[in-house]
Amino acid sequence: MDNKDVVIAGGGPVGLMLACELALAGVDVLVVERLLEIDPTIKAGSINVPTAEALYRRGMLPALQEHQRLAYEQMKAFRGGKAPSGPPPAGHFAGIMVSSAGVDFADPDFRDAGPAVSVVAVGQQAIESVLGARATELGVEIRRGAEVTGFDADDEGVTVQLSDGEVRAGWLVGSDGGRSLVRKLAGFDFPGTEPAITGRQAIVELEGAEGLRRSWNYTPTGLYAHGPVPGRVLTVEFDGPPEDRDAPITAEEIQGSLRRVTGVDVTVTRLLSATRFTDNARQATTYRKGRVLLAGDAAHVHSPFGGQGLNLGIGDAVNLGWKLAATIQGTAPAGLLDTYTTERHPVGEWVLDWTRAQIALMRTDFRTSALRSVVKDLLETAGGTTYLAKKLSGVLHRYPIEGAHELVGSGAPDFKFADGTRLGEHLFDGKALLVDLSGSEELRDVASGRVRVLTTKYDGDLTGVLIRPDGYVAWAAADGTVTGLDEALSTWGAQSRS
Known part of the structure; x- marks a missing residue:
């Protein structure tokens, strides 16, 4: 029987990101994925700032930039070779497209994200490809071509039954999607709300496409989107969930939905990729039961509106990876692994409510239509546009970490130091970092032998900043003080001096 530190069920972006984080920390990990190749079905088409930063901090920014370049070429082709005119969209809420022209980027919540902030248009398959290559490295x-079929967990570990054998592991992580077998077999509670819609998204070849309007459009019978890449269509109908989620999706089904929602007599001549979705919204009450953990869609499911699913899962993986590694290696302080649920569950709750609110606003009755007009007016104000941009970009994500400085609990700004380097360039190894910005002998004395220290200069009044392996600020102070540093180092994994 093989022995591993961790078995990860599911080799999508979440499972691969977690595997990379664990391997970077020296953990022996096995990823089990039933699909032989990356699923080509159309899925998420963009990422937010925390996701881009997470990949940038592990040296994967150049690969992301290349995939974004290719995505922009596709968008340009959809427009007949013309580049988009005007400012890019800030995003959409319930299909209400909002321009970035009104966003107040001087708002302090738009901290310096460095070069990662420019990487947005990267699809799920591209992320999976980049992470797969990195995991292999x-x-x-x-x-x-293998999958988890069962497991037996005890106090010492988990015996995992696979379709091609058996593995003994210290830990099992289910990142095996919304219908997670790991979640079901482990008995995680998964409460939530029932679905009310059927959504369909596809890449097709069409006759009659000239009758379809670009972007998002409301009609008396539903909602549809056309573009921004060639052949991409999406429909939403408010007639309840599909009778059979597992039935093959046909060209006739996509064509029928398009005709009902758009009123245009289009013909689908070829179906290249298609998926169904609903607004089923559920979340595990905890992300850990003993030696079994959940991440990504296995821990939370929701409709795709707002593009938060992939980002939410990557955030789970980056938060869990270093904590699980420290637990395995015996360096984790008491309770560290339990902070995975404490920190990530509220983010998942927000995403579920964000998507539920959009479904409510998408309904086709007259009262909702009137409400949608009011919300549209509010979103197009300077305050409304900035609010939407901050929510969708993920810059408001914070963790409940104790500390007096305003940076504590937030993702670290990508500080540009006096030597020309940026913070993200110093985080490729996946380890915690204490940045000494004031040449403080007292700071270095407190940190000696406990954490990596980077002594450098920065145009600001900060004494120093303690960055966790996931890029979040665990301690920061100004004006020469090091109060709270010793406690922060102990809380987040560094050994006490005593």
């Missing part, structure tokens, strides 16, 4: 074993 790190020596992760990715076993495709």
